[in-house]
Amino acid sequence: MPAYELAIMLRAMPKNELKSSLRRISQAIFDRGGIIRNIENLGFRPTPYKTSAHGLVHREANYFIIKVDTASQAVADLKEEYSRDVDIIRQRVFKAPTDIQDSCTLEDELLPPAYRKDVQKMIDIGKTQVNRFTYKFKYNSGLDYYPFQR
Amino acid sequence: MALLKKIINRHIVNVRIVPTVRLTSNDVKISSSDDAPVEIENPYTKERRQCILCKLNVTPDYKNYRLLSQFQSPYTGRIYGRHITGLCRQKQMQVEAEITKAQNCAYLPYYYKDKRFIKDPKLFDPENPIRPHRF
Numbered sequence: 001m002p003a004y005e006l007a008i009m010l011r012a013m014p015k016n017e018l019k020s021s022l023r024r025i026s027q028a029i030f031d032r033g034g035i036i037r038n039i040e041n042l043g044f045r046p047t048p049y050k051t052s053a054h055g056l057v058h059r060e061a062n063y064f065i066i067k068v069d070t071a072s073q074a075v076a077d078l079k080e081e082y083s084r085d086v087d088i089i090r091q092r093v094f095k096a097p098t099d100i101q102d103s104c105t106l107e108d109e110l111l112p113p114a115y116r117k118d119v120q121k122m123i124d125i126g127k128t129q130v131n132r133f134t135y136k137f138k139y140n141s142g143l144d145y146y147p148f149q150r
Numbered sequence: 151m152a153l154l155k156k157i158i159n160r161h162i163v164n165v166r167i168v169p170t171v172r173l174t175s176n177d178v179k180i181s182s183s184d185d186a187p188v189e190i191e192n193p194y195t196k197e198r199r200q201c202i203l204c205k206l207n208v209t210p211d212y213k214n215y216r217l218l219s220q221f222q223s224p225y226t227g228r229i230y231g232r233h234i235t236g237l238c239r240q241k242q243m244q245v246e247a248e249i250t251k252a253q254n255c256a257y258l259p260y261y262y263k264d265k266r267f268i269k270d271p272k273l274f275d276p277e278n279p280i281r282p283h284r285f
Contacts, residue, residue, distance in 0.1 A: 007255045008200075012219040042213070048259035061256070092255050097211060104204035110280070135269060 003096035034070030
């Protein structure tokens with residue numbers, strides 16, 4: 001089961017209602033055979049822009065991140081169910097980040113253009129291309145003389 | 151012409167060859183082992199420059215929106231380019247992707263920078279880009 005992160009915004013509501021809606025959200029995951037690894041509360045704060053959801057305009061929200069291990073098929077199902085939940089203002093699902101450590105390529109990027117690998121590759125490609133924009137007169141055209149001004 | 155010959159002759163006569171001890175490599179006994187050139191790395195190579203995120207080993211993440219907001223313009227909320235931020239290609243792409251994610255999750259605003267983060271330390275100077283730009 002791949003790891004996902006559910007970023008969820010819940011509307012402003014009293015604590016006991018928040019508790020019950022979080023329970024409802026997590027129950028939906030368990031019903032589809034998912035596992036909750038972690039629930040992060042990012043707090044209740046004003047949103048950077050107003051959001052309208054389910055016929056109401058929201059300027060403040062409770063932010064939660066739920067780390068879930070669930071089947072890929074269940075994710076679409078969960079999103080559909082959460083879209084019908086009036087307490088949820090906005091929900092996004094992302095794949096859990098994986099650590100990819102590559103060495104920094106800044107030094108190569110700061111080289112002069114002629115020394116950069118990508119520029120050299122572009123020049124090589126350019127050498128294979130035909131320039132379609134300059135017309136070259138062909139002398140085997142049947143004319144004995146050059147028809148244009150020299 | 152005769153005068154010139156005279157002068158040259160006088161000069162050549164005046165030059166005396168002083169016999170001196172001439173050292174040759176055959177005479178001197180130097181053991182070849184301790185004085186041979188040693189293979190070392192070039193001590194004058196410059197240190198490999200790294201971008202600030204690679205140096206501090208930071209992976210940009212949409213949940214860490216305070217860090218991401220440092221790559222936004224305080225005037226327009228737009229993401230500064232690679233020639234201004236001085237990041238390597240990969241980190242810049244990650245930063246841009248994570249900022250769009252964070253904006254989509256309503257952690258970051260689209261058109262301005264969060265006023266709580268305005269006085270955060272500057273990671274780079276937008277006035278002095280690596281490469282000149284047209285703005």
